[in-house]
Amino acid sequence: MKRLARKTTRKQTRAHNSRLVLRTIYDGGQISRADIARATGLTRTTVSDVVADLIEKNLVEEVGLGPSAGGKPPMLLSVVDDSHHLIGIDLASSEFRGAVVNLRGEIRHQMNLPLDDRDGEEALALVYDLVDRLIAATDCSLLGIGIGTPGLMDPVHGVVRRAVNLDWRDLPLRKLLQQRFDLPVHVANDCQVAALAEYAFGEGKSSENLVVVKIEHGVGAGIVLNGHLYHGDTYGAGEIGHVTVVEHGLLCRCGNVGCLETVLSTRAILQQALEITQNDPQTAPNPQAITMQTICLAVEAGDEPLLQLIKATGRYLGMALANLIAVLSVGQIILAGSITCLGQTLLDAVRQEMVGRSLSRVASQTEISMSNMGPDIVILGASALVMTRELGLFAPLRQG
Numbered sequence: 001m002k003r004l005a006r007k008t009t010r011k012q013t014r015a016h017n018s019r020l021v022l023r024t025i026y027d028g029g030q031i032s033r034a035d036i037a038r039a040t041g042l043t044r045t046t047v048s049d050v051v052a053d054l055i056e057k058n059l060v061e062e063v064g065l066g067p068s069a070g071g072k073p074p075m076l077l078s079v080v081d082d083s084h085h086l087i088g089i090d091l092a093s094s095e096f097r098g099a100v101v102n103l104r105g106e107i108r109h110q111m112n113l114p115l116d117d118r119d120g121e122e123a124l125a126l127v128y129d130l131v132d133r134l135i136a137a138t139d140c141s142l143l144g145i146g147i148g149t150p151g152l153m154d155p156v157h158g159v160v161r162r163a164v165n166l167d168w169r170d171l172p173l174r175k176l177l178q179q180r181f182d183l184p185v186h187v188a189n190d191c192q193v194a195a196l197a198e199y200a201f202g203e204g205k206s207s208e209n210l211v212v213v214k215i216e217h218g219v220g221a222g223i224v225l226n227g228h229l230y231h232g233d234t235y236g237a238g239e240i241g242h243v244t245v246v247e248h249g250l251l252c253r254c255g256n257v258g259c260l261e262t263v264l265s266t267r268a269i270l271q272q273a274l275e276i277t278q279n280d281p282q283t284a285p286n287p288q289a290i291t292m293q294t295i296c297l298a299v300e301a302g303d304e305p306l307l308q309l310i311k312a313t314g315r316y317l318g319m320a321l322a323n324l325i326a327v328l329s330v331g332q333i334i335l336a337g338s339i340t341c342l343g344q345t346l347l348d349a350v351r352q353e354m355v356g357r358s359l360s361r362v363a364s365q366t367e368i369s370m371s372n373m374g375p376d377i378v379i380l381g382a383s384a385l386v387m388t389r390e391l392g393l394f395a396p397l398r399q400g
Contacts, residue, residue, distance in 0.1 A: 110379075263313060
C-alpha cells in the first residue's frame, strides 16, 4: 500500500511540473529552459525532462536561439499554437454557436445553428449535430469540448440541473457528449465561462479576481477568485439576475417578483422601449423594428425617453453590484452581452448607484468597464475551460 501511495505522489508531481512548465512557456511567448527553471523554482534537470516530454507531445517546439548573456546562446521554446484544437460551444442564445479554436484562443472555424424554438431532446440533438460538424472541420488533434450552457449547472458532474428555455432538467450533458464523441468534455454556466474568457484572453488577464456580468435574455455573473472560477457550494454563485431590486415589480420567470432580470435583460429593455415608442410614435415610427442596436443608436443620438430608460436600468444594476462588492470586494467588474453598445451612459448610471449604496472607498476602487470580446465571449470561455482543465494553462501558477 505504501509503494502504491508513493507512485501516485510521483505521478501527481510529474503532472504538476508539466502543467507548471507549459504554463510558463505559454505566458512567456518565447523562453529558454534556464529562464523556465528560474521562474518555476524547478531544477534544470526537471525542466529539461518536462520540456522533452512536451516536445514529444508536439505541445512545445524549439524556435531558435535567444540573445547571449556572455556564453552560449540559449535555445528558445514556444507553445505550438495549432498543435491541438478544441471545440467551444455557446448554448445560451437563440442559436447554438460553436467554433474550432486553437491554443491561443484564435477561432479557426465557426458555425451557428438556429434553435428555432427546439427544446428537450430536439435541442440535445442539435448540440450533437453542431459538434459533429465542428469535428469534421478540423484535421488537428482535438483536446476536448467546452460548453457554456444557460441555467443552473453542476460543473463538477457536468449536469444541467435546470435550463428553462431548453426544457432541460438534470440532464447529464457531459456524460452524454463524452460517450458519443470519446473526448474530454467540460461544461459550465455561460456567465461563468464568460468570466473565464475575460480572465484568459480579455481585460481581466492582469487580475486574479474579477466579476463578469453577462446581460442577454437573462442576467448572470461569472466570478473568478484567486484565478479560479467560483461556483459556490450549491453551484449558484453569480445568479444576480434573480436578486429582487423592485419591491412591487413584475413577475419573473423564476416565480419571484421584481427580479433584476425583469428590468435589465435585453427582452425587458426591448419591452420597455416598445412601450415608450407606443406612447410617443415619433420616437420610432416602426415599433416592430426595435432592437438593442436601434436602442443603442437612439441613446447615442440623445433620445431623452430612452436615455432615461437606460439610466433607470443602470441604477437597478448598480443596486445589485453594490451588494456584490460588499460581499466580495472585487476590484474589477466587466459588463458583457449585447448591452455593451450602451457604453458610457449605462456605465455612469451603474457607477453612481453602486457608489451611493456601498462604502465609498471600496466602490471607488472598483473598476467597471464594457467587454470588448463581442458575441464570441462564451465560445472563448468554454475553450479556455478545456485548456485549463486539460493543460492547466489558465490555472494560477504555484510552486511546489
